[in-house]
Amino acid sequence: MSLQTIEINSAKITFDKEKTKTYRTEYNKPCDCQDCRNYYKNIENNVGLVNFLADFGVDYSRAEEIMPVDLGNEKESLINYSAYYCVVGSISKVISIKKEDFSVSFGVSSNINVGHEITDDYFFIVVDIDLPYILDEEREFPQLSFIEKCIDKFKLVFKRN
Numbered sequence: 611m612s613l614q615t616i617e618i619n620s621a622k623i624t625f626d627k628e629k630t631k632t633y634r635t636e637y638n639k640p641c642d643c644q645d646c647r648n649y650y651k652n653i654e655n656n657v658g659l660v661n662f663l664a665d666f667g668v669d670y671s672r673a674e675e676i677m678p679v680d681l682g683n684e685k686e687s688l689i690n691y692s693a694y695y696c697v698v699g700s701i702s703k704v705i706s707i708k709k710e711d712f713s714v715s716f717g718v719s720s721n722i723n724v725g726h727e728i729t730d731d732y733f734f735i736v737v738d739i740d741l742p743y744i745l746d747e748e749r750e751f752p753q754l755s756f757i758e759k760c761i762d763k764f765k766l767v768f769k770r771n
């Protein structure tokens with residue numbers, strides 16, 4: 611164990627950088643889906659965020675979970691990402707930090723339900739960021755929700771009459 615403690619916004623954050631670095635599981639294997647690949651590709655150019663995570667021993671491509679929300683379902687619309695990273699250690703309280711081009715919060719398992727295999731004490735770093743679509747392939751859009759489909763059907767019926 612080589613613990614270090616830092617203080618951010620009056621929260622005490624104690625973590626084991628080396629152990630966090632070597633924490634590898636099926637859960638935090640880089641995901642191959644288009645949403646995740648778009649996230650990694652954006653983040654790899656965000657030196658501030660990559661370094662922020664690396665200071666805790668976190669590899670940006672090793673999130674436990676990445677949740678994308680398409681903010682417009684159009685070619686140019688941004689995608690909001692929440693990415694959950696596990697860190698070996700503990701925090702004295704839940705905090706959020708806003709940087710110039712990303713936001714992160716530090717949370718604990720009691721309010722974040724994400725699969726993991728960590729056996730030591732741990733906390734989450736959650737990245738919250740809006741990103742453009744930058745992959746060199748056709749963008750896939752989420753399926754219309756059931757309700758939207760029903761409304762579309764209703765409109766068709768309505769027009770016909």
Ligand SMILES: [Zn+2]
Binds near residue numbers: 642643644645646
């Ligand atoms: Zn994915």
